[in-house]
Amino acid sequence: MTPFKIAIAGLGTVGGGVAKAIAARGDDLSARAGRKLEICAVSARDAKKARGFEVKNFVADPLALASGDADVVVELIGGEEGIARELVETALKNGKHVVTANKALLAKHGRALAELAEKKDVALKFEAAVAGGIPIVKTLRESLVAYEVQAVKCILNGTCNYILTEMEATGAGFADVLKDAQKLGYAEADPTLDVGGGDTAHKLALLAGLVFGTAPDLASMTVEGIEHITAADIHFASEFGYRIKLLGVARRTPLGVEQKVSPSMVRARSPLANVDGAQNGVMVDAGAAGPFFFSGRGAGEAPTASAVISDIVEAAAGAFRPAFGRPVAQLATLKPAPAGAGICPWYLRFEVLDVPGVLAGIARCLSDAGVSIESMIQRGRAPGEGVAIVMITHDAAQSAVEKALNAIAATDKVRARPCMIPMEAA
Amino acid sequence: MTPFKIAIAGLGTVGGGVAKAIAARGDDLSARAGRKLEICAVSARDAKKARGFEVKNFVADPLALASGDADVVVELIGGEEGIARELVETALKNGKHVVTANKALLAKHGRALAELAEKKDVALKFEAAVAGGIPIVKTLRESLVAYEVQAVKCILNGTCNYILTEMEATGAGFADVLKDAQKLGYAEADPTLDVGGGDTAHKLALLAGLVFGTAPDLASMTVEGIEHITAADIHFASEFGYRIKLLGVARRTPLGVEQKVSPSMVRARSPLANVDGAQNGVMVDAGAAGPFFFSGRGAGEAPTASAVISDIVEAAAGAFRPAFGRPVAQLATLKPAPAGAGICPWYLRFEVLDVPGVLAGIARCLSDAGVSIESMIQRGRAPGEGVAIVMITHDAAQSAVEKALNAIAATDKVRARPCMIPMEAA
Numbered sequence: 001m002t003p004f005k006i007a008i009a010g011l012g013t014v015g016g017g018v019a020k021a022i023a024a025r026g027d028d029l030s031a032r033a034g035r036k037l038e039i040c041a042v043s044a045r046d047a048k049k050a051r052g053f054e055v056k057n058f059v060a061d062p063l064a065l066a067s068g069d070a071d072v073v074v075e076l077i078g079g080e081e082g083i084a085r086e087l088v089e090t091a092l093k094n095g096k097h098v099v100t101a102n103k104a105l106l107a108k109h110g111r112a113l114a115e116l117a118e119k120k121d122v123a124l125k126f127e128a129a130v131a132g133g134i135p136i137v138k139t140l141r142e143s144l145v146a147y148e149v150q151a152v153k154c155i156l157n158g159t160c161n162y163i164l165t166e167m168e169a170t171g172a173g174f175a176d177v178l179k180d181a182q183k184l185g186y187a188e189a190d191p192t193l194d195v196g197g198g199d200t201a202h203k204l205a206l207l208a209g210l211v212f213g214t215a216p217d218l219a220s221m222t223v224e225g226i227e228h229i230t231a232a233d234i235h236f237a238s239e240f241g242y243r244i245k246l247l248g249v250a251r252r253t254p255l256g257v258e259q260k261v262s263p264s265m266v267r268a269r270s271p272l273a274n275v276d277g278a279q280n281g282v283m284v285d286a287g288a289a290g291p292f293f294f295s296g297r298g299a300g301e302a303p304t305a306s307a308v309i310s311d312i313v314e315a316a317a318g319a320f321r322p323a324f325g326r327p328v329a330q331l332a333t334l335k336p337a338p339a340g341a342g343i344c345p346w347y348l349r350f351e352v353l354d355v356p357g358v359l360a361g362i363a364r365c366l367s368d369a370g371v372s373i374e375s376m377i378q379r380g381r382a383p384g385e386g387v388a389i390v391m392i393t394h395d396a397a398q399s400a401v402e403k404a405l406n407a408i409a410a411t412d413k414v415r416a417r418p419c420m421i422p423m424e425a426a
Numbered sequence: 427m428t429p430f431k432i433a434i435a436g437l438g439t440v441g442g443g444v445a446k447a448i449a450a451r452g453d454d455l456s457a458r459a460g461r462k463l464e465i466c467a468v469s470a471r472d473a474k475k476a477r478g479f480e481v482k483n484f485v486a487d488p489l490a491l492a493s494g495d496a497d498v499v500v501e502l503i504g505g506e507e508g509i510a511r512e513l514v515e516t517a518l519k520n521g522k523h524v525v526t527a528n529k530a531l532l533a534k535h536g537r538a539l540a541e542l543a544e545k546k547d548v549a550l551k552f553e554a555a556v557a558g559g560i561p562i563v564k565t566l567r568e569s570l571v572a573y574e575v576q577a578v579k580c581i582l583n584g585t586c587n588y589i590l591t592e593m594e595a596t597g598a599g600f601a602d603v604l605k606d607a608q609k610l611g612y613a614e615a616d617p618t619l620d621v622g623g624g625d626t627a628h629k630l631a632l633l634a635g636l637v638f639g640t641a642p643d644l645a646s647m648t649v650e651g652i653e654h655i656t657a658a659d660i661h662f663a664s665e666f667g668y669r670i671k672l673l674g675v676a677r678r679t680p681l682g683v684e685q686k687v688s689p690s691m692v693r694a695r696s697p698l699a700n701v702d703g704a705q706n707g708v709m710v711d712a713g714a715a716g717p718f719f720f721s722g723r724g725a726g727e728a729p730t731a732s733a734v735i736s737d738i739v740e741a742a743a744g745a746f747r748p749a750f751g752r753p754v755a756q757l758a759t760l761k762p763a764p765a766g767a768g769i770c771p772w773y774l775r776f777e778v779l780d781v782p783g784v785l786a787g788i789a790r791c792l793s794d795a796g797v798s799i800e801s802m803i804q805r806g807r808a809p810g811e812g813v814a815i816v817m818i819t820h821d822a823a824q825s826a827v828e829k830a831l832n833a834i835a836a837t838d839k840v841r842a843r844p845c846m847i848p849m850e851a852a
Contacts (some may be wrong), residue, residue, distance in 0.1 A: 027576070028639065147732060289723065290722060296717060299713075302573060303716055310572060327457070
């Protein structure tokens with residue numbers, strides 16, 4: 001059989017890892033693919049950069065890869081528009097398989113791209129877009145299909161998880177830990193997409209599409225980052241037997257599908273709570289089949305190259321399935337749950353003035369909104385510094401808690417906007 | 427496209443679960459398979475047993491399924507020889523896909539059966555044979571392929587894990603907990619295959635084949651069960667910060683591949699240590715891509731039916747790969763490490779007479795065999811009852827420790843054969 005020709009657009013950490021692994025383990029991979037794998041062309045911003053491996057067949061214009069003789073185009077440029085989108089679209093239209101790590105592109109244009117792939121009967125694969133080396137895309141698309149998956153809860157952003165883990169270990173504040181993480185290369189110079197939750201949102205949208213049999217739908221997702229989490233919150237969480245993680249959660253509810261990214265309290269003994277540092281973790285509630293848990297390295301050269309290569313081998317073997325698990329015409333439209341309908345217990349922190357009647361005022365606002373308190377901690381500080389009041393509520397709708405917090409924030413007794421964090425069972 | 431016809435041999439818990447799930451979620455599964463799924467025939471020992479679902483097209487002779495009009499035969503009879511083997515062989519020879527949960531059959535005849543499947547270009551799939559609903563077979567065969575997997579360490583037998591978890595929780599002995607487990611249906615009337623490690627060995631052989639690019643090879647595996655583990659061992663483990671699990675371990679070593687099943691100490695904070703009760707867990711050291719961890723329900727109706735159904739859908743979609751990841755002609759022969767060559771720290775427990783010179787004698791035997799001690803606990807008991815001496819060694823070869831224990835057992839100072847348990851890093 002003729003060799004399977006691979007064109008790689010983008011020779012950064014991941015692209016380089018892919019090229020090196022194919023060079024090192026080509027024989028085994030070819031045996032698994034049933035065809036010899038061959039890199040026929042590569043493209044990168046800088047042809048001359050030292051990369052630690054030989055760059056053959058360099059092509060200056062990445063778009064040229066879409067019309068060359070490649071069987072598969074590996075898109076590792078990134079970005080939801082521009083050259084990455086043009087390359088993927090053109091490659092699919094030209095009947096080439098596409099393997100990509102581009103979560104933003106797929107979260108936004110997943111349905112249209114899946115349709116292009118389907119028309120030409122080629123693979124559109126994106127294992128590397130979510131959770132690095134953890135094969136969660138394939139697992140949700142092909143393995144956990146017998147029963148209706150009820151929910152996925154995941155830690156998908158290594159930068160946020162590293163920062164939260166460090167804050168807990170050192171007691172330092174968010175800004176200081178972020179600065180250190182940037183120095184160490186664990187956070188970007190512009191960290192907004194990571195710490196603001198946007199990166200997790202892109203990845204969660206892909207998993208939700210796979211699980212609910214829909215195309216990705218970012219529009220109905222609520223997204224909150226970790227910028228406002230304080231060392232005090234992490235400390236209080238631990239007093240209650242919890243840890244704070246940035247979770248992506250997608251779940252069926254009686255009112256529709258809830259998709260949200262937010263800092264969340266998870267029980268200290270649960271598997272997700274023990275996903276530390278730059279690791280990723282995914283909990284899948286597979287209905288009658290029970291919960292399954294997956295963890296491992298979610299980023300970096302080898303884990304991500306591992307995912308890209310498994311996709312390449314699958315395309316080469318011709319053993320691929322529709323991008324989102326079923327033909328595009330049979331993808332359902334995601335019915336979102338109304339905003340604020342999510343019900344769970346909440347962690348609330350108030351920074352208040354140490355004057356009479358504050359607690360009574362807070363309690364009244366909560367009670368007026370139908371929110372009842374399960375437990376409470378109040379800690380004094382140095383005189384004049386104010387007081388932290390921390391509460392855990394019983395099950396309450398997000399909208400009810402927000403209503404109460406708005407009323408409380410409008411009084412003159414609180415020093416800052418109150419903090420609310422959902423508590424996830426398990 | 428014509429419907430994809432399914433014949434099921436064996437309508438026990440799993441077979442029933444498969445039939446029910448296909449009845450309940452046929453539309454979604456058909457969308458994923460690209461073809462309508464249809465159960466065309468079933469066979470079971472008792473046609474008339476009440477099953478909670480309608481049995482159509484009952485066939486008395488399971489072998490008839492191999493020559494009927496089914497596209498896939500689902501073998502859920504069990505056993506490494508006899509009717510199960512004959513059914514699978516005949517079905518493959520007749521050009522039918524086979525999906526099976528039969529670990530014993532594949533551990534023994536995997537290579538020959540894979541060859542039959544390959545000749546007819548049909549699928550031989552066995553996700554349900556290992557770890558129930560955890561998609562570890564597919565993950566090892568198709569996803570974690572880019573780098574050389576160095577090791578798998580796994581908890582694959584729910585009965586053993588349930589017994590060890592209960593022994594730890596209650597302080598009760600092995601025999602008592604086993605009796606309770608049998609009453610509760612967690613252990614078979616004849617528990618030998620489970621508690622003796624044989625079931626784990628079958629499953630480990632399949633995972634090792636997938637990981638090392640070989641056919642399953644039971645011959646070079648060492649297998650030890652949990653029958654001799656005492657409540658005292660579990661207690662001492664916890665004092666050292668460990669828990670005892672029945673682990674299957676397959677790993678590359680400089681001398682060859684080590685495959686073993688044995689009770690093992692795992693650090694209390696590690697993911698494997700926290701796989702409790704009837705759960706299963708698998709840790710994969712995927713070389714440069716790092717460790718990955720997978721856990722979930724390893725047995726029972728829905729988890730196992732989930733695995734069977736994902737295999738059926740894959741066969742129906744025509745998107746299957748060689749049974750052990752590559753064509754049979756390209757499967758390597760597993761080069762086993764010499765017996766006893768495995769090096770790790772060891773937990774040792776001696777039941778000794780409380781007389782002068784005992785400890786000195788033990789220490790001398792260990793030292794003569796080149797085994798050095800890292801830490802030790804000695805606890806007195808009631809007068810006349812003897813004394814337990816527990817030691818953790820530094821890294822030592824299994825053969826060296828066995829040599830020392832043989833010398834120690836030959837003295838008249840120990841009351842029973844000493845106990846040795848390997849300590850697994852991670």
